[in-house]
Amino acid sequence: xxxxxxxxxxxxxxxxxxxxxxxxxxxxxxxxxxxxxxxxxxxxxxxxxxxxxxxxxxxxxxxxxxxxxxxxxxxxxxxxxxxxxxxxxxxxxxxxxxxxxxxxxxxxxxxxxxxxxxxxxxxxxxxxxxxxxxxxxxxxxxxxxxxxxxxxxxxxxxxxxxxxxxxxxxxxxxxxxxxxxxxxxxxxxxxxxxxxxxxx
Numbered sequence: 001x002x003x004x005x006x007x008x009x010x011x012x013x014x015x016x017x018x019x020x021x022x023x024x025x026x027x028x029x030x031x032x033x034x035x036x037x038x039x040x041x042x043x044x045x046x047x048x049x050x051x052x053x054x055x056x057x058x059x060x061x062x063x064x065x066x067x068x069x070x071x072x073x074x075x076x077x078x079x080x081x082x083x084x085x086x087x088x089x090x091x092x093x094x095x096x097x098x099x100x101x102x103x104x105x106x107x108x109x110x111x112x113x114x115x116x117x118x119x120x121x122x123x124x125x126x127x128x129x130x131x132x133x134x135x136x137x138x139x140x141x142x143x144x145x146x147x148x149x150x151x152x153x154x155x156x157x158x159x160x161x162x163x164x165x166x167x168x169x170x171x172x173x174x175x176x177x178x179x180x181x182x183x184x185x186x187x188x189x190x191x192x193x194x195x196x197x198x199x200x
Contacts, residue, residue: 027065032068
């Protein structure tokens with residue numbers, strides 16, 4: 001397996017530090033530029049890789065911020081193959097936290113504020129969200145499906161961090177220490193390792 005795991009570009013909610021989860025919000029102009037920059041970076045990396053980029057598929061979450069980013073990545077990458085959507089790649093559902101500032105949730109609940117990462121806070125305190133077991137089941141199922149395919153995946157910050165943790169074999173406690181992938185960043189997953197790639 002050779003898998004490039006990308007996060008969608010910046011959205012207006014990212015800029016406002018609001019929680020998106022299962023909802024959606026359009027890309028900012030910076031977010032569109034970030035997606036194009038990731039595509040250009042991939043083009044440069046894969047053109048020089050052994051075997052080139054001919055065998056790579058591009059797949060994404062069906063949420064518009066990821067799909068729109070994937071189209072921009074494809075354009076800058078310079079390929080004409082289809083963008084495939086897969087519902088298993090959607091962002092973690094955050095229930096009643098969605099659309100709110102995380103800082104306001106922390107202010108209301110000291111237990112949330114004490115958690116080391118947003119992912120840990122979500123797993124332990126977001127009582128009406130998707131739930132850790134459900135998220136692990138769908139993301140681990142997707143990784144099994146991915147098998148030895150060569151994929152460029154455009155997804156989300158939290159779900160992407162969980163995919164990365166599952167891929168390298170982290171247990172649940174260590175998984176919850178992972179920070180969300182930032183907009184415009186991506187990782188190469190291969191041979192059980194995850195490498196962060198600098199876009200600029």
